[in-house]
Amino acid sequence: xxxDRVVHRSGGVDDLRVAGLAKRFxxxxxxxxxxxxxxxRGECVALVGANGTGKSTLLRCCLGLILPDAxxxxxxxxxxxxxxxxxxRQLRARTGLVGQxxxxxxxxxVLSNVIHGLLGRHSGPRYWWQGLAPAExxxxxxxxxxxxxxxxxxxxxxxxxxxxxxxxxxxxxxxxCGPRFLVAxxxxxxxxxxxxxxxxxxxxxxxxxxxxxxxxxxxxxxHALRYGDRIIGLQGGRIAIDAAAKTVSAQDMAALxx
Amino acid sequence: xxxxxxxxxxxRTGASGFLGYALVAVLVVWAFDGAGWSVERLLASPxxxxxxxxxxxxxxxANLGRLAWKMVETLQIALAGAALGIVLSxxxxxxxxxxxxxxxxxxxAVRMALGFVRAVPDLVWALVFVxxxxxxxxxxxxxxxxxxxxxxxxFFADDMENTDPGPxxxxxxxxxxxxxxAACAVIPAALPAFVSTALFSVEKAVRSSTILGLVGAGxxxxxxxxxxxxxxxxxxxxxxxxxAVVVVGVEQIGAVLRRRIMGSTR
Numbered sequence: 001x002x003x004d005r006v007v008h009r010s011g012g013v014d015d016l017r018v019a020g021l022a023k024r025f026x027x028x029x030x031x032x033x034x035x036x037x038x039x040x041r042g043e044c045v046a047l048v049g050a051n052g053t054g055k056s057t058l059l060r061c062c063l064g065l066i067l068p069d070a071x072x073x074x075x076x077x078x079x080x081x082x083x084x085x086x087x088x089r090q091l092r093a094r095t096g097l098v099g100q101x102x103x104x105x106x107x108x109x110v111l112s113n114v115i116h117g118l119l120g121r122h123s124g125p126r127y128w129w130q131g132l133a134p135a136e137x138x139x140x141x142x143x144x145x146x147x148x149x150x151x152x153x154x155x156x157x158x159x160x161x162x163x164x165x166x167x168x169x170x171x172x173x174x175x176x177c178g179p180r181f182l183v184a185x186x187x188x189x190x191x192x193x194x195x196x197x198x199x200x201x202x203x204x205x206x207x208x209x210x211x212x213x214x215x216x217x218x219x220x221x222x223h224a225l226r227y228g229d230r231i232i233g234l235q236g237g238r239i240a241i242d243a244a245a246k247t248v249s250a251q252d253m254a255a256l257x258x
Numbered sequence: 259x260x261x262x263x264x265x266x267x268x269x270r271t272g273a274s275g276f277l278g279y280a281l282v283a284v285l286v287v288w289a290f291d292g293a294g295w296s297v298e299r300l301l302a303s304p305x306x307x308x309x310x311x312x313x314x315x316x317x318x319x320a321n322l323g324r325l326a327w328k329m330v331e332t333l334q335i336a337l338a339g340a341a342l343g344i345v346l347s348x349x350x351x352x353x354x355x356x357x358x359x360x361x362x363x364x365x366x367a368v369r370m371a372l373g374f375v376r377a378v379p380d381l382v383w384a385l386v387f388v389x390x391x392x393x394x395x396x397x398x399x400x401x402x403x404x405x406x407x408x409x410x411x412x413f414f415a416d417d418m419e420n421t422d423p424g425p426x427x428x429x430x431x432x433x434x435x436x437x438x439x440a441a442c443a444v445i446p447a448a449l450p451a452f453v454s455t456a457l458f459s460v461e462k463a464v465r466s467s468t469i470l471g472l473v474g475a476g477x478x479x480x481x482x483x484x485x486x487x488x489x490x491x492x493x494x495x496x497x498x499x500x501x502a503v504v505v506v507g508v509e510q511i512g513a514v515l516r517r518r519i520m521g522s523t524r
Contacts, residue, residue, distance in 0.1 A: 063431050092433030103424035105446045116442045120433025128441045170428070177432060 014038040014074075015181050015213040016062060021071035023057055031057050032237040035071070039230075041180075044207070044214045046228030046245065048221070050257045053234040055217040059183045062215065063095055064088055076181060093120030096174035098184040098203070102166040106159035110150065110169050113158050114141040117173035130154075144176040145169070147206060164195035171203050175210070182207060184216035188223065196220070200227060221253045310491060317499055318492035325481055325493075329500055331395055332467045332477035339399040340463035343406025344456045348445075350407060351414030358418050358440050369415070376408035380466040384475035395476025402463045402470075410459050417451035418444050453519050457512040464508045468501045 022033040031054035039045050047055050060066040062073055064080040073080045078091050096117070104113045111130040115137055119127055126132050130141070145151045148168040153161070158169065167187060174182060187203060188196035200220075204227045207214050218224050224231060224245070231248045233241030233256045240256060241248060271279070352359045354368040378386075383404045387397035418440075425443035434442070445452075471479025478497060485493040 065427060065430060089433040089435065092431060095431060095433070097428050097431035099424055099428060101422075101424050103422075103428040105425045105443055107446050107449060108442075112442075116429055116434070116438075117432055119429055119435070119438045119442065123435050123438050125441070127438070173428070174432070179432075183431070 013041045013077075015041045015043075015076055016215070017072075017074040018058075018062065019072045019074075021058070021061060021068050021073065023054065023061060023066070023068050025057075030237055032234065033070075035234075035239055037232060037239065037242055039213055039215060041213055042211050044204070044216070044227060044229045045232055046224035046230070047215055047217045047232050047234070048219075048224050048241075048253060048256060049234035054237060055234060056185050058234070059097075059185050059215065059217065063092065063097060063183055065097075089120065093177060094179055095181045095183070096177070096179040098167075098170050098174050098182065098187050100186040100189045102163075102170040102190070104158040104161075104166060104169055104173075106157070108158060109155050110145065110158055110161070111138070111141055111154040113169055114144055114172045114176050117141075117144070117176035121177055141172075141176055144172040147175070148172045148202060162195075163191050164199055167191060167195075167199045168202065171199070171206065175206060175212075178210070179212060181213045182215075184214065186217050186219065188218065188220065196223075221250055224253065225250070314491035314495035316492065317496040318490070319496070321493060322496070325478065325496060325500060328471075328478040328481055329504060332471075332479075333464065333504070335395050335398040335470065335475075335477050336402060336460065336463040336467040339402025339467070340406050340456075340460045342399075343403040343463075344410055344459060346403070347407050347410035347414050348452075350411040351418065352440060354411060354415035355418040355444075358444055359436050369412070372408055372412050372415075375404055376412065378404075378408075380405040381469065381473060384470045384473050388474050393474040393476075398467060398470040398475035398477055401475055402467060405466060406459050406463060409462060410455055413455045414448070414452055417448040417455065420451075421447035450519075454516055457516050461505075461509050461512050465505055468505070 016039040018038070019036045021035040022030070024030040024033075035058065047058065049055055057066060061068045062075065064073070064075070064083075076091060076094055078087070080088065080091075083091060104110075105116070109130055112128075115127055115130055115133050118137055118140065122137065126134055127137060130138060133141075142151055142154060145154055148171055150165060150168055150172070153165065158166065161169065167190075171187075184203065188200050191199060200223055204214075216227070225248065228245045231241055231243060231245050231253070232239060233248075233253065235256050241252060350368065350372070353364055354372060356362065356365045380401055383401035384398055387400040387404075391397050391400065421444055425447065426439050429439045429443050467477050467479075469477075469479045469482075471477040471481065472483050474480065478501065482494060482497045482501075485491070485497060
């Protein structure tokens with residue numbers, strides 16, 4: 001389906017439009033095919049489905065980190081396939097990714113890791129290490145750390161943090177550049193239930209307060225229903241559910257994992 | 259319900275597997291033949307070795323001061339060459355590592371060039387640099403630089419390719435440039451492996467520098483050659499023992515440093 005024929009759900013601006021997206025990996029075969037959906041500005045979408053249904057692959061296609069085999073992705077109004085390298089970087093400066101494994105650089109300080117979140121807007125050695133960073137960048141990073149409650153751990157090495165603290169730093173890094181679109185791939189999967197609840201609640205309060213458009217994956221049905229404005233459920237490489245969260249039941253969700 | 263029978267202890271080798279084993283066996287026999295393998299000569303060697311030891315023992319202490327200075331020069335060649343080689347290896351490795359800074363074509367070209375540098379033995383590099391810059395330790399140092407680049411740049415590149423791609427992906431998603439991603443995510447993650455590789459290269463440089471003198475590229479190797487040429491076996495034994503002590507000492511220091519640095523690098 002061409003991008004201009006994707007229906008606007010909200011009647012407002014769409015931050016993400018996906019049309020006819022397909023991806024297959026060699027021997028693994030087709031991951032998904034003919035996926036089409038849109039995400040309106042400020043919307044929070046929970047992407048759910050069993051393991052192997054291509055949730056992570058879809059998220060990476062949405063950011064242009066993986067090229068799809070067919071279909072189009074328009075992110076923040078730009079068709080990813082038509083963007084040159086520099087233009088794509090400029091676009092990504094308004095996006096962020098929070099991964100399951102937190103993906104911090106373990107041997108660097110918390111503050112250096114958060115300052116790295118500014119690299120989309122500022123390039124060069126002054127942003128490589130907190131000791132060299134401009135005062136403004138340090139202040140911005142400290143403000144982001146304060147939002148996740150970790151300002152007092154700014155100089156601690158990232159590999160000396162607990163799982164929950166580590167994911168909070170990853171959230172601060174993703175938010176420090178003031179993104180408009182965030183992707184979170186199972187942000188609580190590696191955390192215990194208590195830490196997972198805390199991190200998810202913090203993450204969602206921050207992104208909703210700042211009006212960031214979010215698509216996140218989760219195997220936690222309660223999280224998906226509580227924090228998602230909308231649920232997109234994948235099954236067998238197709239969209240099986242695409243509906244407002246309040247209209248989706250836990251049984252509907254459970255059916256995705258059969 | 260009947261008990262399941264245990265699986266066979268050994269997997270049966272197929273025809274192609276058997277052919278593979280046979281080919282390796284033939285290759286090894288062929289190699290021994292080419293290397294002049296001789297049981298008679300091997301059995302005759304202990305008396306000759308004993309004769310050498312009887313003529314070399316005790317090691318000479320007559321020129322110990324001069325030999326010690328030559329050993330210091332050897333270490334200087336090794337340290338200077340390894341230091342420069344390690345520093346130059348990092349930017350080269352960035353171009354050789356796949357998926358870090360440049361495209362696959364450049365990666366391939368740089369890796370091929372490094373393969374060539376590595377394929378040329380250190381002694382041959384020393385001969386080349388003796389021709390280029392003249393006799394003496396400077397030629398030896400340049401030979402160590404070339405040898406270190408061939409070793410370090412390749413392993414630095416491998417270390418960078420083997421880092422967790424997660425942090426790099428997170429920075430890519432924020433629009434960071436490749437050079438920033440390399441500096442902030444790839445190099446810090448590979449740093450412990452870099453330190454380990456660099457320490458091995460220093461040990462390798464010390465071993466290499468002890469023989470570069472054989473071709474006039476400075477260091478204690480020339481003393482070894484002269485003492486053998488003059489049948490001055492006691493001095494030759496002194497040099498051999500000095501080399502052994504220094505090489506083993508440097509390896510031990512390297513092992514201690516590796517343990518300490520790997521545990522505390524920031």
